[in-house]
Amino acid sequence: MEPTPEWAFDAAEHAAMGEALEEARRASAAGDVPVGAVVLGPDGAVVARSGNRREADQDPTAHAELLALRAASRALGSWRLDGCTLFVTLEPCAMCAAACVHARLDRVIWGAPDPKAGFAGSVGNLLEDPRLGRRVAWRGGLRAPEASALLERFFANLRDRG
């Protein structure tokens, strides 16, 4: 899996990932692993945003992507998110990649690769798995150094405290 080079993303995509990074920072301030996500509607406006809240909510499904998809469906009044794009600071896991397909998203753009658990190009790819009956376009690597730095700092702090 080769991440898309940084220069291939446009200014609007760069800005949308900036909002996702802001959500990631808020998540870590609350004690959760810093991952953030935003959903842009068909017109390019932000319709939903969330950070990872697994610890805050004690909910095993409260990954940033799942919460952002649910919030986008509430905002748009439909579980079908055709025309929408999800930006997430870390490559989605299997659960979240499959949720993106269920939601009928147009596109997923992720930041840092997850070589251990990423199911959108790294260890697998459910965004374009024919067994799911539908594919979601994706690119990875947007603002990856910033997304990775947040994660590294969070885990370094945990180690220092532990």
Place this chain on the structure above:
Amino acid sequence: MEPTPEWAFDAAEHAAMGEALEEARRASAAGDVPVGAVVLGPDGAVVARSGNRREADQDPTAHAELLALRAASRALGSWRLDGCTLFVTLEPCAMCAAACVHARLDRVIWGAPDPKAGFAGSVGNLLEDPRLGRRVAWRGGLRAPEASALLERFFANLRDRG
């Protein structure tokens, strides 16, 4: 994938699936595809139950399993559901199978196989995929004829109306 034969399930498992079937019936009465789930705690008591609510809630992630896992975490005060068992009337999809692994469930017992989208033995198996770093024990086929009949009746009604 060979379903476990009916005689290999005990009376308590048969009864737990009966409660999941009750949730499935409620889901179809509300216009959702009839799938139901219950979570039993380490002591064997029901801690959470839900039907599929994708249409009712307009939420692409509102599958019965995901809602039951979230409700179980709320009931037990933790995202870690060690010692718990999920009963679901239909073989879980990729999203729900991965969620079961994230939740650290002990076991998943499903009813009817899903030859098109089932990721717990049929088209794939994320419950025992080494890439997820953890495995969840599972058996399938418990009260499958009842679970399938509910689904067949629901889709036959849709066709008659359509």
